[in-house]
Amino acid sequence: MTLLARRVDPEWLDELPANDPRAVRSRRDLRLMNRIMSHAAIIRRALERGLSPAPLHIAELGAGDATLLLRALPPRASGARLVFVDRQPVVSGETVRKYAERGFDASVDAADVFEWLRADGPRYDCIVANLFLHHFEVPQLAEMFALASRRTRMFAACEPRRARIPLAGSRMLGLIGCNDVTRHDAYVSVRAGFCGRELSACWPAGSEWKLEESKAGLFSHLFLASGATVCRS
Ligand SMILES: C[S@@+](CC[C@H](N)C(=O)[O-])C[C@H]1O[C@@H](n2cnc3c(N)ncnc32)[C@H](O)[C@@H]1O
Structure with a gap:
């Protein structure tokens, strides 16, 4: 199969105000797409391999409405902390309450991820x-990973896979009612997605990290970096 060249273009959702009705609708579409692509289950399985059942301190970058981890993390007795980082804070009080019911103390940091990581x-x-x-382009990813590798012992990401089937899927989102913003951004996202390694x-070279990267499901690409020991909060 011919490899599609990677291309990063602006996404409309990033440019719309958080309360614009098209942006609100597109975030609803994202929840639907995450369900269709089983991203919560993919992340749950990845985390289960690396994290102990002890109290956890987890951060999500570019978390959006932060609903994904509600389905990816099993309930905890108590003491687990979650921080959701996004330039556009769109996490509802209801979502924070749902995390609390599951034993997570959730908070939101409205920030650019690079500033937050630095x-x-x-x-x-x-x-x-x-x-x-x-x-992000490769130099930005390298910078983000260098910063993140100093702040965590495990990094897990589920992203669009850059391949023909996901690209064809992104062209059919109108059939499930996705709006113009979602349809545009889905195509752009697949073109900017990842494959191979x-x-x-x-990820920073020469470090003591185990790196795993693979196709996940029909449409997605999983990346997992784990350090020798997973730290405790
Ligand atoms: C495609 S949405 C995904 C949101 C969420 N992870 C989900 O699965 O529904 C990408 C998110 O990244 C955020 N974002 C983009 N660039 C960012 C940056 N430099 N720093 C922080 N957040 C950013 C956007 O505001 C948006 O919420």
């Missing part, structure tokens, strides 16, 4: 990204 802050058991890394190549 700032002094705690270390995390895991940093997660879903449908987020594809926004492209994300591993951006």
Whole structure:
């Protein structure tokens, strides 16, 4: 199969105000697409392999409405902390309450991820990204990974896979009612997605990390970096 050249273009959702009705609708579409692509289950399985059942401190980059981890993390007795980082804080009070019911103390940091990662802050058991890394060119990914590798012992990302089937799928989203923003951004996202070992190549070289990268489901690409020991919060 011919490899599609990677191409990063602006996404409309990033440029619309958070309260624009088309943006609100597109975030609803994203929840639907995450379900169709089983991203919560893909991330849950990846985390189960690397994290202990001890209290956890997890950050999600580009978390959007932060609903994905509700389905990816099993309930905890107590003591688990979640931080959702996004330039556009669209996490509802209801979502925060649902996390609390499941034993997670959830908070939101409205920030650019690079500024957030550069700032002094705690270390995390895991940093997660879903449908987020594809926004960035290779030098930015390398910088993000270098910063993240100092703040966590595990990094898990589920992204669009850059291949013919996901590209064809992105052209059919009108059939399930997705709006113009979602249809545009889905195509752009697949063109900016990943295949092979492209994300591993951006992780800091020569470090003591185990890197796994593979196709996940029909449409997605999973990247997992785990350190020798997973830290405790
Ligand atoms: C495609 S959405 C995915 C949202 C969420 N992860 C999901 O699966 O529904 C990408 C998100 O990244 C955020 N974003 C884009 N660039 C960012 C940056 N430099 N720093 C922080 N957030 C950013 C956008 O605001 C948006 O919420």
